[in-house]
Each structure stands twice: as structure tokens, then as C-alpha cells.
Amino acid sequence: xxxxxxxxxxxxxxxxxxxxxxxxxxxxxxxxxxxxxxxxxxxxxxxxxxxxxxxxxxxxxxxxxxxxxxxxxxxxxxxxxxxxxxxxxxxxxxxxxxxxxxxxxxxxxxxxxxxxxxxxxxxxxxxxxxxxxxxxxxxxxxxxxxxxxxxxxxxxxxxxxxxxxxxxxxxxxxxxxxxxxxxxxxxxxxxxxxxxxxxxxxxxxxxxxxxxxxxxxxxxxxxxxxxxxxxxxxxxxxxxxxxxxxxxxxxxxxxxxxxxxxxxxxxxxxxxxxxxxxxxxxxxxxxxxxxxxxxxxxxxxxxxxxxxxxxxxxxxxxxxxxxxxxxxxxxxxxxxxxxxxxxxxxxxxxxxxxxxxxxxxxxxxxxxxxxxxxxxxxxxxxxxxxxxxxxxxxxxxxxxxxxxxxxxxxxxxxxxxxxxxxxxxxxxxxxxxxxxxxxxxxxxxxxxxxxxxxxxxxxxxxxxxxxxxxxxxxxxxxxxxxxxxxxxxxxxxxxxxxxxxxxxxxxxxxxxxxxxxxxxxxxxxxxxxxxxxxxxxxxxxxxxxxxxxxxxxxxxxxxxxxxxxxxxxxxxxx
RNA sequence: GGCUCUGUAGUUCAACGGAUAGAAUAGUGGUUUCCUAAACCAUAGAUAGCAGUUCGAUUCUGCUCGGAGCUACCA
Numbered sequence: 001x002x003x004x005x006x007x008x009x010x011x012x013x014x015x016x017x018x019x020x021x022x023x024x025x026x027x028x029x030x031x032x033x034x035x036x037x038x039x040x041x042x043x044x045x046x047x048x049x050x051x052x053x054x055x056x057x058x059x060x061x062x063x064x065x066x067x068x069x070x071x072x073x074x075x076x077x078x079x080x081x082x083x084x085x086x087x088x089x090x091x092x093x094x095x096x097x098x099x100x101x102x103x104x105x106x107x108x109x110x111x112x113x114x115x116x117x118x119x120x121x122x123x124x125x126x127x128x129x130x131x132x133x134x135x136x137x138x139x140x141x142x143x144x145x146x147x148x149x150x151x152x153x154x155x156x157x158x159x160x161x162x163x164x165x166x167x168x169x170x171x172x173x174x175x176x177x178x179x180x181x182x183x184x185x186x187x188x189x190x191x192x193x194x195x196x197x198x199x200x201x202x203x204x205x206x207x208x209x210x211x212x213x214x215x216x217x218x219x220x221x222x223x224x225x226x227x228x229x230x231x232x233x234x235x236x237x238x239x240x241x242x243x244x245x246x247x248x249x250x251x252x253x254x255x256x257x258x259x260x261x262x263x264x265x266x267x268x269x270x271x272x273x274x275x276x277x278x279x280x281x282x283x284x285x286x287x288x289x290x291x292x293x294x295x296x297x298x299x300x301x302x303x304x305x306x307x308x309x310x311x312x313x314x315x316x317x318x319x320x321x322x323x324x325x326x327x328x329x330x331x332x333x334x335x336x337x338x339x340x341x342x343x344x345x346x347x348x349x350x351x352x353x354x355x356x357x358x359x360x361x362x363x364x365x366x367x368x369x370x371x372x373x374x375x376x377x378x379x380x381x382x383x384x385x386x387x388x389x390x391x392x393x394x395x396x397x398x399x400x401x402x403x404x405x406x407x408x409x410x411x412x413x414x415x416x417x418x419x420x421x422x423x424x425x426x427x428x429x430x431x432x433x434x435x436x437x438x439x440x441x442x443x444x445x446x447x448x449x450x451x452x453x454x455x456x457x458x459x460x461x462x463x464x465x466x467x468x469x470x471x472x473x474x475x476x477x478x479x480x481x482x483x484x485x486x487x488x489x490x491x492x493x494x495x496x497x498x499x500x501x502x503x504x505x506x507x508x509x510x511x512x513x514x515x516x517x518x519x520x521x522x523x524x525x526x527x528x529x530x531x532x533x534x535x536x537x538x539x540x541x542x543x544x545x546x547x548x549x550x551x552x553x554x555x556x557x558x559x560x561x562x563x564x565x566x567x568x569x570x571x572x573x574x
Numbered sequence: 575g576g577c578u579c580u581g582u583a584g585u586u587c588a589a590c591g592g593a594u595a596g597a598a599u600a601g602u603g604g605u606u607u608c609c610u611a612a613a614c615c616a617u618a619g620a621u622a623g624c625a626g627u628u629c630g631a632u633u634c635u636g637c638u639c640g641g642a643g644c645u646a647c648c649a
Binding site: 029031034036037042044046047049056080081082083124161164165166261286288297298299302304305306307309311312337338339340341342343345366368369371375376401402405407423431434435436438439440441442444447450451452453454455457458460461462464465468469472473506514518521522525528529531532533534535536537538573574 | 642
């Protein structure tokens, strides 16, 4: 139980004893005391005035006195207007710190037995990944890790959009204008080559719109299983997959399951029959099948074209059913941009109409677009920020900054290289994940991502500083004496550390890595102030020195765990 | 037109209905015989507008004005 809940339950006892009213613990508001006031946790007493029938000050005073008398963990309290600020005892914080340092799985909840599938990334195979995909990938990967830390069994899944008219366009252009070019002949990543084909196709269609007919013919041949078309399709997709794999590897992202649309696009047709039998779908005279959602404030949605072929949502319905059944899912999270909000609204509603009780346990993690100063990224206008370029640029930036500082002259080349990658990627990941997922965010390519202030490298640097101290104190003891007196600042840091598990839960409940990012930043900032004001290694009192070493190693541990949930590694030196 | 999301310092981001709306960056002024200055300290600067609910509203409701997305027998 965290301290806020504990205090709320004690306050509830106090209210019962003083005023004879039993209150639900959750109805009492307890929060961390604001910096400018004295105290650790604050009970808001305004909502209790109706029960106490006294002034805010008198109510706070009465509850405070009761709490102090009955709970040895409490050291003191004060009342400011309607706020009861409670200070926990020095011993309480010592115990808190010692439990943090001894718990290897601090912040990780025991298994809750639930299985959640998180689908993310889900790229098209006709062009390389760009900044928008990067946000999707980082969110999906981080949310998966956060859900895991919150006790869930998580399956990371991706659905590769490997068939359809878009890939045929690239295939067509390659046949006509690329003269047998391959990734190795062009010294180019496969996804970039196929992306170039797609761009070339756009030009071809502009010159002669009739080429679209050829492409459609190609798609029909593909569906028929024409060996030549299939072979070309397979070859070019392989190129793309190889390219994607490199990008995923560079980003540190992996999947437990990969689905291919070419294997799932026919799913869902049986569901259409089922829906017709159940009477939730209707067949129009021309043979097309629809679901009427007008009574729910939405439109009519087509599920089967008049020629009997299925549309996108049809396979989504089938895929959802298959996954819930095969993997025994408790819920499924789709990490998909907010432009598809309507699609998911429709999807859930139709599944519900089909009688699937798990339809409510589908969650669309709808995230905002990444915009450039001039607006949305548009591939046609060449304003997309390529993922590989961006990663490389961040690496170079990290390298330049590190070299300018001259702190790493004795480090082996390979080690340096890895470090630059860690820092560059840390900056990029933090930059994206610190923003609330549902908000549109802005990326200005002209201003490179910063390494100062509220950034990934700032937190990495903080960690490296701690590790540096700990290296110098290798021979010192790391015992925490029971009676050691931590300073107010030190207690403050312990308080922050102890709020980490609740923060993980909160982040899992709201699918928001941003909460973890903000937490890590706050912790790093607190530590840096402490570091600046306190000469840790100069301390002559050995008990105090040990306690400080314990404290800073706890900070390093929690920084590393929290940033780990964002997929960011913290170096020991930088 | 309809539906959905969104509007906080010059800029990029915070703030379960709670105390004097926090940071970062850009600006100004400082800190290095001291454990890493990718740091620290000081200073200045914002809730689009109007009502309502509440002891209390950036947060909830309504309207106005901005911005974005969706509204395919595309995926």
C-alpha cells in the first residue's frame, strides 16, 4: 500500500472516531504536499466540513491531533486553511528507503493473470518508416513494457500490411523503370528502394493515368495467385522486411507475433454470415452487405461489396475474433493514430452487436499526429522525416556533443559508438514519449532535439554522475543504519522514489508513458539539486556517508527502471 | 453540414475539481582551487472569450471564436 492510500485510510478512521461517519477511503483526497509547504502528504479537508460542521482549520486540527496520537509513523502535522499537512517520522523514511533498495522488483507488480495483446507499428510495405511510425512504435513498445510491469502478461503484435494496391504500384514502377535494381546493386536499404519505386509510380501515373489499370490488373493477378506476380511481390516484400528489421533493431523494438495481411485479409467472411443470420446485418438488392449503425448515431457501414469481396473492417472483425479466441486474451490494445477514431468506434460497436462480450475490452490507444512547423507530413511534398535519417542524425549529434566535452578520451572506440547510440536514441525516445500520447505534437527538424533541460540525455547524465560517485566509493559500506537522520531534502527524494510503483500503475491504467517520463525527470532534477548542494563523498560521518550512498544508488536504480519502461538505457559514463 | 479531438509563457511541454498554474527552451544576470557545467542558482513571462455548476474551475456544462481529424463498395 502506498503512503497516500495509507494516510487516507487512517484519516477515514479518524473521521469515524471523531464524527461518527464512515467514509470510503477513496473518497478522501490525499496528495503529496506542495513544495512550498511543510509536510509530506496533505489531506484536503474541505469535503469533510459537511460532516464535521466546523471550520476548515478546526476540522484539520482535530483530525491531525487524532492521527498523531494513534499513528507512530506520523511525526508532526500543520494546518493551512483547509489543508492538513502531515509529516512522517524520520524512521518511516529510513524504512522506506531500505525497502526500496532491497526490493529487486521495485515498481513491478506481481502477475494479475491477465493477458493483453498490444498491436502496434503495423506498417505498409510500400515505403520506409517515418517519424509518425516512430511515435507509434515507441508508444506501443513502451506501453507494452508498462503493462507488463503492472502485472499483465503482454503479447506484442504487429500486422504487416503487405498486400493491396499500394504495393502493386511499387511493383509496377520497379518493373518498368528500375532495370532490375536491387538493394545491393544500389547500396540502399530495401524499404528505401521500394519507397523510391512508389514515388516513381506517382510520377508515372501523373504522366499517364492509364497505368492505374495495369496496377489493378496486377492486383487481380496477385489474388489469383499468378506465379510471376507473386514472385515479384515476394521479392520486394523481402527487401522491405529486411529494411524494417534494421530500423526496428536500431530503435530497440521487437514483437512477439507478426501477422501478415496477405494471410488474414479473408478473415471475417464467416462473421458476415453470422451477422446476417442474427439479423444485425442486412443485404442490399445489389448483394452488398451492411451494418446499420444510424440508431447509434453513426452511419451505415459496408462489410461486403456487391461483388462479394470484403473490405478492411471485415478482416479486422475476423482478426479480433481469432486473436481473442486463440490467445485467450483478456483485452486487446490497438496503437493506431487518432485519424482512425471512427473506424474503431464502428469496429467495437459491430463486435458488440455480434454478441462478443469482449468487445468492450478492446482499447484503441489513439495517439496524435506528429506535425512539422509547416503542418502535416506529406510524402507527396517530400516533407516526411525519415526514421533512419533521424536516428542517424541523433547519433551524430550525440557524438559531436560528447567529443566536444572531451570526457571520454580513454574509452574504447566500440564502447563510445554504443554510447553515442544510447544517447542519441535516448534523446529521441524521451522527446516523443514525454508528450501525452493523445496530443498532437510538433517536431521542428531545423531545431535539432535538445540534450539540455527536460531531455533524455539530462536524465542519462544524472545517472552517469551517480555511477561515477559509486565507483569512487567502491570500498565504502552500503549499510543503512536504522537511526541515521536523513535531511529534509533526502527525505524528499525518498518520498519521490516511493511513489514510483503507484506511478507505474497510473501509467498502465491510462496507457501513458508520459507519466513515467515526467516522473523520471522530476527525480533527476531533485537529485541534481541535491548533488549540487551536498558533497557526498566528503562526508566524514561514516553512517551518514553510507546512508547517502544507499540513497543515491536507490535513485540510480529507480531512474534506470523508469527510463527502462521508455526503452531508454542509462549509461554508467558519459 | 454532421460527428470527434484540441486551444496554457515568444516557443515546446506539465498540472486525480484544491493552496501563489509548474518545467524546459529562447532572453537577462550569476556559480567551476568543490564527487562530471549535458549541471546548479536568480530574474522576467501564460490558462482564447463570455456565462453557469461549486466552499474552490486550466480541469466539469453551455455558447462564441480559432486549429486538427473523420465523414469511400480505399487500406
